[in-house]
Amino acid sequence: MNNESGNDSHDSQHERNEQPENRLRKELPAEVPAPVPAAGQTSGEQPGEPLTGRQRLVDGLWPPRVTRAQLIVALLLFGLGFGLAVQVASNSDSGSALRGARQEDLVRILDELDSRTQRLQDEKQGLEKQRQELQSSSDQAAEARKQTAEKERQLGILAGTVAARGPGITMTIEDMKGTVKADMLLDAIQELRAAGAEAIQVNGVRVVANTYFTDSGKSVSVDGNKINAPYRFQVIGKPQDLEPALNIPGGVVQTLEKEQATVTVERSDKIVVDALRQAKRPDYSRSSSQ
Numbered sequence: 001m002n003n004e005s006g007n008d009s010h011d012s013q014h015e016r017n018e019q020p021e022n023r024l025r026k027e028l029p030a031e032v033p034a035p036v037p038a039a040g041q042t043s044g045e046q047p048g049e050p051l052t053g054r055q056r057l058v059d060g061l062w063p064p065r066v067t068r069a070q071l072i073v074a075l076l077l078f079g080l081g082f083g084l085a086v087q088v089a090s091n092s093d094s095g096s097a098l099r100g101a102r103q104e105d106l107v108r109i110l111d112e113l114d115s116r117t118q119r120l121q122d123e124k125q126g127l128e129k130q131r132q133e134l135q136s137s138s139d140q141a142a143e144a145r146k147q148t149a150e151k152e153r154q155l156g157i158l159a160g161t162v163a164a165r166g167p168g169i170t171m172t173i174e175d176m177k178g179t180v181k182a183d184m185l186l187d188a189i190q191e192l193r194a195a196g197a198e199a200i201q202v203n204g205v206r207v208v209a210n211t212y213f214t215d216s217g218k219s220v221s222v223d224g225n226k227i228n229a230p231y232r233f234q235v236i237g238k239p240q241d242l243e244p245a246l247n248i249p250g251g252v253v254q255t256l257e258k259e260q261a262t263v264t265v266e267r268s269d270k271i272v273v274d275a276l277r278q279a280k281r282p283d284y285s286r287s288s289s290q
Helices: 001-019 022-029 053-061 069-092 103-136 140-157 181-196 240-245 250-257
Strands: 163-172 199-202 203-205 213-217 219-221 225-227 229-235 262-274
Touching: 001 103, 069 225, 103 140, 103 181, 163 199, 163 240, 181 199, 181 219, 181 229, 181 240, 199 262, 203 229, 225 250, 240 250, 240 262, 250 262
Parallel strands: none
Antiparallel strands: 163 229, 163 262, 199 203, 199 229, 213 219, 219 225
């Protein structure tokens, strides 16, 4: 009896002497080690739990699985993109020349385009007028002959076989130092043609479609005919178009003046171009109506 009381008191004394954390640890259940994730399983996944949407997306995209159809589609898309890139690059190169041009060149190009547009409009109106005359004329055969004769006269003026007169300009180039070359005179001819010149004569030589200029010592030859300064251009056309085309910035007049030549341009209501060319019969070509 006394021994049991002593044991109880001893146990009570022992419980009072234990630390608080030791008592708490004895009351908690034993720790269970965390399960080791299996191969290919992330630490956040629990076995048997359903996968989230993000996990399913990752599993579907990686590692990539490319089929033959997907590869063919990818190659087609690559070819399409490459073709579009080449087309864009070619379009950019086509406008690079104009982007790098000087302001004077752009002004000249714009003036030439305006002049050509106006000439085409005038030609269109003339053709429409001819059609209306043919349709409304009581004697269509006579009207057709009249228009054919007029067309023949126009072609004769262009070919240089018929004399011409009308409004236009006279351009005179004084070359005291002999610095004016054949290519400069040819540039003047091209500029006048672009501005709408219909008949041109240089120092008594008729200028036609196949006219050529060559240097001949300190002078110039036109179609083999030697001419000397001053060079006198007689041009039939619209003076309001011809003179500005020569005087635009960077144009014919400024180029010649840089070579220390003197250029004068005069407008006139009556210019006569009477130098003629002989009509050359073709060696092989024949009219299809013969």
